[in-house]
Amino acid sequence: MTTYYSTTTQITDLSKSETGKSATARFAQDVKEGLSQQQKQLSSRYFYDGEGSRLFQKIMHLPEYYLTRSEHNVFTTHQQTISSQLAAKGNFHLIDLGAGDATKTKIILRQLLLQQSDFDYVPVDISGDAMVELCENLHDELPELQTHAVVGDYFDALDWLDANKPSRKVLLFLGSNIGNFNPDERMAFLKKVRSHMQPGDMLLIGMDLCKEPETILRAYDDAAGVTADFNLNLLHRINRELGGNFDVGQFKHFALYDPQEGVMKSFLISQQDQEVSIKATGQSFYFHAWEAIHTESSYKFTLKQAETMGQELGFELQHIFQDKNHYFADVLYVVT
Structure with a gap:
């Protein structure tokens, strides 16, 4: 799909073209693979839906x-x-x-x-x-x-x-x-x-x-909790777009910095034993209390x-x- 705004501005949309999978199908596949691992993870590329972009701003x-x-x-x-x-x-x-x-x-x-x-x-x-x-x-x-x-x-x-x-x-x-x-x-x-x-x-x-290190850590764990909302929005997005039933209030944001590896890591921590189903993946995922989902690494x-x-x-x-x-x-x- 190409949308023309003027002679100087246009858009080509490859997200549902023959060159790539449906964006939703790719999202569902990545979530399924990430939450099926022994150490669960979700890709940071999915932070940026409309709400995620607003929070990042x-x-x-x-x-x-x-x-x-x-x-x-x-x-x-x-x-x-x-x-x-x-x-x-x-x-x-x-x-x-x-x-x-x-x-x-x-x-x-x-x-x-x-x-x-x-x-x-x-x-x-x-x-x-x-x-x-x-x-x-x-x-x-x-x-x-x-x-x-x-x-x-x-x-x-x-x-x-x-x-x-x-x-x-x-x-x-x-x-x-x-x-x-x-x-x-x-x-x-x-x-x-x-x-x-x-x-x-x-x-x-x-x-x-x-x-x-403290300068880095504060940048990813701000006092106002905006970064926590940004991280948790990933679960809200799965609920909205993939038919998930995450109880987002039962997860919390956690950040840490490893100065030897030079990496800042962000996680979502399950605060109780719970099971989450996601319609688009066709399966459910079990979380133990205090189990972590790795959502982002930021290397320095x-x-x-x-x-x-x-x-x-x-x-x-x-x-x-x-x-x-x-x-x-x-x-x-x-x-x-």
Whole structure:
């Protein structure tokens, strides 16, 4: 499905096309597999339905949540240099993986337009609602911007781009989303991304850096309990979309940080023995009192790790951009 808003803004929806499973079917399958494991888990990719996105917007403005402010500082401080380097080799697609509301990306978009760079913007997200809202906002705020949003899985979108819009790619993977993968998953994901890239293509990745552990922990367990509501919304979403009967009030949010592994982990803890049925999976799942569901890992990085990771993937590290506190880095890699 393609929805045209104007000559400058359009959406291609791959979420129910031949290139990918139904989003609901994929969600149900992932929930079934995750809750069937001995150590139960749910994927953080399903945090962001409409309510989850609303809660995350609230999280980003919390005093404890430094990540968004830090990356925003990276872009406001270095926008001219970043934009110049992205555009240095001429025409390109700026492909924003997991674009959301593109708040930080808009800083770069405005600068690229100011510099009269030859590019178009391709935001990618699994949330169709988020892409509709983003396109409407971009049409109002940046009417001269050529935008073609894609709704679907990252790799379905990259396959579609390879087939339909071949050109130099500049890929954005911002907000420390790379930290949601464990080390093996991270390398597998980035190798797959790399397979869609040609010499001259670029990848800009946001990385949350290692720092004082209490600072990290507070960012994922805020005093107002908004992060807890965000985590628990995953169970509400299963109830709404998959016919689950979770008693959400009998689960609680729990967060911990491991400074040796450099990983922040979030869980949902069952507060009593209980059984939950989910219609879309065709089965029920039993929880013992104090049993945990792992919902998110957020790895933190050193600059040396960023350099080593690029080398292992066959990238050349072109530049590391940091915020004023050195809390966060956006790392620019190029395919040579």
